[in-house]
Amino acid sequence: MTDKKYLETHEWYSINDNNITVGISDFAQGELGDIVFVTLPNVGEEFNKGDSMIEIEATKTVAEAYAPMDCVITEINLDLDSQPEIINTDPCGTGWLVKADIKNLDDTGMSYQEYESFIS
Amino acid sequence: MNDLLTTSLYKFHQEQKAKMIEFAGWLMPFSYEGTIKEHNYVRTESGFFDVSHMGRIYIENNEIENVNKLICSDLIKLKSTKAMYSIFTNEEGNALDDVIFWKFETHIILICNAINRDKITTHLTNNEISYKDITFETSLIAIQGPQSIELLKTLLEIPDKFSTKYNKTFTYARTGYTGEDGLEIMYENIHTDQVLKFLIENNIKPCGLGSRDTLRLEASLPLYGFELTEKISPVEANLKWVINNNDNYLGKNKIDEQIKSGEHKYLKKFILESKRIPRTGTEVKNNNVSGVVTSGNYSPILEKSIGFVLLDSLPESNLLEFDIRGNLLEGQIINKRFLN
Secondary structure, X not given: OOOOEEOOOOEEEEEEOOEEEEXXXXXXXXXXXXXXXXXXXXXXXXXXXXXXXXXXXXXXXXXXXXXXXXXXXXXXXXXXXXXXXXXHHOOOOOOOOEEEEEEEOOOOOEOHHHHHHHHO | OOOOEOOOOHHHHHHOOOEEEEEOOEEEEEEOOOHHHHHHHHHHOOEEEEOOOOEEEEEXXXXXXXXXXXXXXXXXXXOOOEXXXXXXXXXXXXXXXXXXXXXXXXXXXXXXXXXXXXXHHHHHHHOOOOOEEOOOOEEEEEEEOOOHHHHHOOXXXXXXXOEEEEOOOEEEEOOOOOOOOEEEEEEEHHHHHHHHHHHHHOOOEEEXXXXXXXXXXXXXXXXXXXXXXXXXXXXXXXXXXXXXXXXXXXXHHHHHHHHHXXXXXXXXXXXXXXXXXXXXXXXXXXXXXXXXXXEEEEEOOOOEEEEEEEEOOOOOOOEEEEEEOOEEEEEEEEOOOOOO
């Protein structure tokens, strides 16, 4: 699995062979506040880079998570149904959102250092 | 954020690493430990809010008759030592602000929304009412939650509900800012350290504006700028219980007309079984009646989406259809309170 890369829209992804895992950054969960509901896509759904894949409802506002590259969903994090708050407590670990097969590799996300300077 | 106003508790908020936001020209805490945690402190134990940003206006009792011409409730009949919720109305009968009055033997304290302090003081001036704005020399803390009164007994003599008291240091009332029992306490800024010491020693947790919103919504309490505006009357906001002033107050004719005809907008509470929350501005349909969500959020106690919708006319049924970002979702009007 590669190191996490970050998008300007505050998602992270990591690549494992032809599959990516996607989540939101620690900064993003902090800005959203308490996350209360997550609407995930279905396994098999296809997205193009930049498409909205996921809706995250927090007490402060609602946010969307976008596809980092063209992909097909292979797995969704079912724990988020009953415990959406794990996105707050562990956004880069157990709070991952979806896994997806890559249709067109686009590994142009920012490194952690680049993302840190982007948000500061 | 250099030009923003700060309260006498600002240093404390910083020490607690509160997430701060701009609110009505003030830099205020949004949350300390997280909105839901703070919400639950207030519902089950005791929490406190720095509400010093709210306007505090001192008015001598010889002005009461003049103030009574501007609000829809009867301040003259209100007994000394009592507190009262009321609404300043405009010529159209709509809400200029919703406020709390604390009445004492010689004077009243008018507590208005931070966003409306200039508007209300200008309104008083325009109506030749003398007042003193004491917002900046005083602080206001709301201590709320089922354990609050028991804890406060060691500091203060507890008034009855919707009553006021004062001593040398504190002027306070028991009105229920969040729908929970507790006190709202005003004092001169120099006493902030003493107050904070009491709060910390008694493990009363700081709570921010985030939980203020979820608590007030869950308690079915309106928020100015959303459920009440200069385009929404107290009748429309389902606050007819507040209207008991027989004086010829500003906008009375319009309000009486609305009560008589029933032809006006209707604010209703809704609940939704969905993972999506209808936020402010969401369009709603009820058969042929259209409406818009004024406030919507998650209820930590009910674990569901709840809120208020302003419908163009009397709804024909309790079924609502929300258009949430292109998804049509069903919800229900509920006529009782969200919490029993």
